[in-house]
Amino acid sequence: MAAQLVRAAKTESKGKPERLRFYYYTAGSGGAGPTILATSFLLLGEEVVAYNKGEKIKLKPYSGMLNIDFGKGIGKRDVYLLNLPEVRSAHDVLGIPTVSARFGTAPFFWNWGMSAMTNLLSPEFLKDRTKVQQLVQLFDPLVRAVDGIAGERVSMRVDLECTDGRHTLGLFSHRKLSISVGNATAAFALAILEGSTQPGVWFPEEPEGIAIEARELLLNRATEGTINFIMNKPPWMVETDPKELGLGIYVLQFRTQVVEITDLSGGFDLALKAADCSEVYSFEDIHENRKPPQ
Template identity: 65%
Template sequence: VDLVIHAAGPFQRDDKCTVLQAAVFTKTGYTDICHGVDYSWRAKSFHEQAKASGVPALITAGISPGVSNGTGGAGPTTLGTSLLLLGEDVIAYDKGSEIKLKAYSGARNIDFGKGIGKKYVYLMNLPEVKSTHKNLGLPTVHAQFGSDPFIWNWGMETFANFLPSDLLRDKNVTLKFAECVDPFIRVIDGIVGERVAMRIDLESSNGHTTTGLFAHNNLSVSVGYAAAAFALAVLEGSTKPGVWFPEEPEGIAIDARKLLLRRASRGVTNFTMNKNSGMIEC
């Protein structure tokens, strides 16, 4: 075995990195699609062990985080993860200072371009925020998430505002609830589809804004391409021994990123990088 891909989420509330530890012990390459802040930094604490063992390990290497910076397809695991995130304070950064905000607050209407249009997004505690702040030195960072049809956002807002946070942090409770409502969600997905879109806006100190846009008609397929792109990068030697986030140059070599993004963007309906926000086709 040359590589293990850890996709058995949700990663929230896991206090051990058992799969990563096993990979390091057996000198096996590792990637995961982790979307938990605490879990990702717990995994990062095994960096020196992985480095000493010569094991390349890439964490948060799915689609969002991953290509945007993991998530699975539309199903109980993804819904369970979203509910668990509602029980967490949102960690964001403002002019270099860490701030805590309420989950699913701060609604914004964002244009995701042709085929998707304008959708509401809300603050969530996602690992790419802390990792880009720490690894890229960005002073102000936050991440937002939304769903469609809008009724899902109403439900998430209601849960975040009225359910006790202890209940939302209970992994058993959230996963059981997710399993109960999964058939209903699949019916709706069959009607409206399972599209996914991401947008990144980078504002420089001189006020210039650069935008990246990614859209695909099938979330599950898109996640598979993204996870496979990272796995291939590790197998091809683009990741150095140690535990890395994708944005670190040791995680994905700079000269390997164009190929990674080309693989991860297979089948997209919209993929734009490093464009002035006014030039985005909407």
């Protein structure tokens, strides 16, 4: 998704891509049980590598919490810094100067537990696979019990900002992590069989890994059964739907601000009032999540 966002921005925008942010959410263990537990615990022992204006920086794992809106079916979730490989590959391959990645889970107390582990356990302990496996065996029964309540929904959101103010995102949400992983694996397998890849081991962003002209088909296959899939759209199209408070007053909640919609003419035209803008929206625009023509 990140590569496609960058490609579209370079084609459609006058500015240059300058900031890429990855956000991930999984309910419970996503049904993966010990596998995701072990991976998560091991990552807590690693410093987070991120990039700020081209400079490589290292940060504390599971810090820097942000509340991110993953749209319908998922909603707003807290996510935390984690050391994920796509940060480096996006910086090196796509040439984005500022890149970071965050992850969060549910219920909320799992996030608290992950944060506590980074403070109570040493990095050396968390890097020891034997000790981590013992932790996994200890927590696995409880995690599986909670999974039965939390479900296994998964969501990925990728935000790209450009120097001219353009801000677009890609969003993938599915009810079942296990099914979505199977679909994605099958999509890549088909791409290999169809000759859309080159021999070798490649980062997903590299054209040798998946040919540029084959990426749209890959995404279409991988997103089968999603509850929400959006590419190259502004954030306001993803986030919370407007809610009527009564007397023709609506509220639209964006990522960084709440704006008021006031009924102007019997319910057909609505004026958007914010600190620095005033635009007219129709009911159709709001309910269909479309921004009116400029």
